[in-house]
Amino acid sequence: MTAGLDADVVGADAAADRRDEVVAEVTDHAGRIARELARIQGGDYGQRAFDTDRGTWTLKYEGGDVQYLRFEGRGADTYVVSTQQPPEPEDLAAAMTDYDAFVESFNDYVRSLDGVLDDAADDLPAIESVDSVVEARERILSRMREACDQMAQQLNRVEGNDYGTFSARVGSSRWELKWEEGRASYLRVGGEGGVYLLSQYQPPAPKDLRAHADDFSGFVDAFNEHVSEISDSLDTVEL
Structure with a gap:
């Protein structure tokens, strides 16, 4: 071995x-x-x-x-x-x-750590409610939604399509309404990357709504002018 x-x-x-x-x-x-x-x-x-x-x-x-x-x-x-x-x-x-x-x-x-929180305040300040702001926003958006749905119905009848867009410039901002099957899908101000006043996702911030709410009537006026122009052109057609 x-x-x-x-x-x-x-x-x-x-x-x-x-x-x-x-x-x-x-x-x-x-x-x-x-x-x-x-x-x-x-x-x-x-x-x-x-x-x-x-x-x-x-x-x-x-x-x-x-x-x-x-x-x-x-x-x-x-x-x-x-x-x-x-x-x-x-x-x-x-x-x-x-x-x-x-x-x-x-x-x-x-x-x-013993006693480290003894002096921490447990009498916390009151928190302001946002109820009044939310209610006001919902009231304004509800009126906008109602008006935009009426526009969508008219556009659906006139253009004969189930969906489309209508845009107009109000002041220095471009407003765009997208509609589908006679209902408003969204109302956007400012083009791509702009503010959505109406959408299927979430409401606008109160400050954004306040910044554009007063111009909504101008958008409605632009739509009415558009409808009037279409009516005038149809009236000139003879069969």
Whole structure:
């Protein structure tokens, strides 16, 4: 037999088993810290670092479970708890000598928050209601919608199409009414990227509506002129 091949090999099972026991205990214990951190920070996931005299411990958690617990000390990083792989027994042993200091650092952090909200005002100021603004907007838009639907019906009859657009310039702004099957689809001021006074998505901001509401009558006048021109041209046709 080749020299040395009959020498006994010391098994690593005992060290590995003890390592796994320690990691399991730390995972359970640090999990309690993770849940307390989640409560303090107000989220299901996050991380926080805690300094000790010998290094820095970083705890990352998600859904109440520890994602990792890392110890950075004297130039070496040890993942005491990790979803990837367990630490080397020697590294774990070295890190665990500082574990109590990590827990105390966490406890100091929690104590520092005691009473921090005692002077926070709980008599909060009243909030103004937007009811009157919304009601006024809905009243104005309802009248605009009614008028635009009437225009859409007339355009549908005259043009014989199920959909189309009518546009006119009022002052310096271009107004456009899109209609479909005798009803207004939208009323837009300012062309592409302009303000939609009527649409199927959402109402305009009160300030935008106020800026253009007074010019709506000018748009109606432009429509009436358009209809009048069409009527005049039809009247001249003889059969």
